[in-house]
Amino acid sequence: MREITLSKAVNEAIAEEMRRDPTIILMGEDVAEAGTPFKVLSGLVEEFGPERILDTPISEPGFTGIAVGAAMTGMRPIVDLMFGDFLFLVMDQLCNQAAKTHYMSGGKLSVPMVLRTNMGATRRSAAQHSQSLHALVAHIPGLKVAMPSSAYEAKGLLKTAIRDNNPVVIFEDKLMYQDKAGVPEEEYLIPFGEAKVLREGRDITFVATSSMRQVAEKAAETLSAEGIEAEIIDPRTIVPLDEATILASVRKTGRAIVVDEGHQSFGVTAEIAARIAEKAFYYLDAPVGRMGAMDVPVPFSPALEDLTVPTPERLAERARATLRGEPVHAA
Amino acid sequence: MSLSETAAPARPENAATYLRLYRQMAKIRAFEDNANELYLSGKMPGLTHMYSGQEAVAVGICEALTKDDKITSTHRGHGHCVAKGAEFKEMFCELLGKAEGYCRGKGGSMHIADQDNGNLGANAIVGGSAGIATGAALAAKRLGTQGVSVCFFGDGALGQGLLYEVMNMAALWKLPVIYACENNLYGEYTKVEEMAAGALAARAKAFGIETHEVDGQDVLAVNRLAEDLVERARKGEGPFFVVLHTYRYHGHHVGDINRTYYRSKEEEADWKANRDPITNFGKWLVAEKIATPEELGQLGEDVAREAKAAVDYALAAPYPPADEVDMHVYVAA
Incomplete structure (x- = not known):
C-alpha cells in the first residue's frame, strides 16, 4: 500500500468529497492560496475555486456562525479553525447554536457541518497555540468528536465526518501532519463509534x-x-x-x-x-x-x-x- | 407623527394586502395578550418576552418575503414567528412545552422555529443568530435559489462582536441578507443611548453597507422599504441594514413589572396612545375607506377567538412522552 502524510490524507479526503458533493464548501483563514500555515489545503482552491474555498477575515465566531446558517439551509460547510486554541472564540456558535439546533427544533433543523482543527503540544508554540481541547466539545451533547491517530484514520474519519448530518469536530494533531501511513488508493470510510x-x-x-x-x-x-x-x-x-x-x-x-x-x-x-x-x-x-x-x-x-x-x-x-x-x- | 399623516393615498387594488397587514399585526397582538395571560396566571412555564408594540416591524418585513426566504429571530420572537406564517395552535403548544409544538416542546418561547415557513428560529443569545442569517444568505447565493434572509435583532445586539464580523463578510461577499435592527429603545433594563455610542446606522455604513432608517410603527412604510430591499437583494445588491424605530409595550420579560427606574409610565402611555401601529393603521384604513370600524372590530374578534381556541387546545394537549427526552440530540442515521 502507498504511504502518504496525514496532511495529504486530509487534503485528499476534502478533495474527494468536494468532487462528489457540490454543496460542500470550505471556509477559514488563509485556506485558499495560502493553503493554511500547515499547507494542508494546498491546491484545493486551484481545483474548486474561491467560491467553494473561502478565505475569511480573522473572525472565528463570524465564519463559524455563517457555516452554521449555511449548514441549516442546504450546504455542507467545512470550517477550518487554524488552531484548536481558537475554539474558545467560537464556543457560542459551536456549542449554543450548532450543537443544539437539531434538538431545540424538535428534529426539524439540522447542522451538517465539520469543524476541522488541531491539537498537540511540544511544538514550542506556548500556551495559546498548543492546547488539546477536545474534552471541552466532547462534553456538549449534539457534537461528535473524532481524533485520528494516523493518516489512514485522518482520511477515513474526515470523509465520514463530512457525510454526517450532525456537527462534527475533528482534531488533527499538528505534530503529525508530516507523519506517513499506509492509505489505500481506493475509497474507504471509517465509521464513527468503532474503536x-x-x-x-x-x-x-x-x-x-x-x-x-x-x-x-x-x-x-x-x-x-x-x-x-x-x-x-x-x-x-x-x-x-x-x-x-x-x-x-x-x-x-x-x-x-x-x-x-x-x-x-x-x-x-x-x-x-x-x-x-x-x-x-x-x-x-x-x-x-x-x-x-x-x-x-x-x-x-x-x-x-x-x-x-x-x-x-x-x-x-x-x-x-x-x-x-x-x-x-x-x- | 401618525400613519394617516405620512402615508400616500390608499390604492383600492391593494385593499386585500392592507387588510392582510392589519390582520397579521392583530394576530401578533392577540397572541401576545394570551401568552402574557398564560404566564401571569401560572399556566406557562419558564420565561417569555413580549413583542407587543413592535408588530409593524415583523409584519412589514415578513410580508415582503416569500415562504422560502429565511428569517432568524430573537428571544422576543413570537411576532416574527406569526408574521412568517406560523399557526397559533403549534405556537401555543410550543410555549406550553407540548408534543404538538413546532419543536415538540423542546425549544419553548425562546427557541421557537418553523422550518416549513423559513423561520430558522428564535435565539436566546442576544445577537446569536447573526451568523445563521448570514450563512443562510451565503447558501442562497451559492445554491442560486434567489432566496433572501432577514436577521432580526434588537438594539441590544449592537453590543455583540459577532454582528460586526458577519456584516463585514456579508459586505465583502455581497450576500442577500437584510439586517433588521429593531430599536425599541431599551436593551433589557437599560436605555440604548447608555449602551451604544455614536449613531446606530453608522456601524453598518462603516462596512459600506447601504443603510436605512424607518418608523417601525408605520407598517406601510416598513413594508414599502422591505419590498424594495428584498427585491434588490434578490438581484445581488445586498446586504442592507435597516434601523426600525419602535417600542416594546411590556417589560424586558413578562414579570418585569416595576420598571419606572428605567422608563416612565408617561412614556409608555404616550407610545400606546399615539403611536400604536395597529390603531393608527386601522384609522388610516377607515379614513381611506378600505374598511369600516365595524369590519375591523369583527376582524379583531375573529383573531381573538382564534387565539383563545388555540390556547384551550394547547392547554389540553399532551406533553411529549418521556422517551423523547433523548431523541433529536443527533440526526438519526
Missing part, C-alpha cells in the same frame, strides 16, 4: 487517543522486550465512544491505562477510566491509570514543555508499576 485494536496483548490495555497512539506503541515495544504484552485500543471517535471494545479488552487484560493529551483533570482520561471502573470493575486487577497533559498552561521553554505531556518512557514505567501492583503516587 480499533492496534495491538493485541494479554497483560494491560492502553486506551490511547490521537498521537498518544505513538506513545502507546513505543511503550508497548519496550514492554514487550521485557515480556509484558500491552493491548492498544484507539477509540478513533470519543463521541460516539466505542465502550464495548474498550471494556472487552479490559476484561481480558484486567489492567488499563488511559492516555490522552488533554489536561488530565475532568477530561477524556477521567471519562474513559470512570466507564471502565463502572462497567468492568470486577475484572480489574489494579486501579485504572490515567495519563493526560499536566494541569498547567503549556509552557514555552522546551525544557518545561516536554514535562507536560505523556511520553513512552513514563507510560512504560507506569505500566510496570501497575503490573507490580504498586499504588499510584504521581498524578
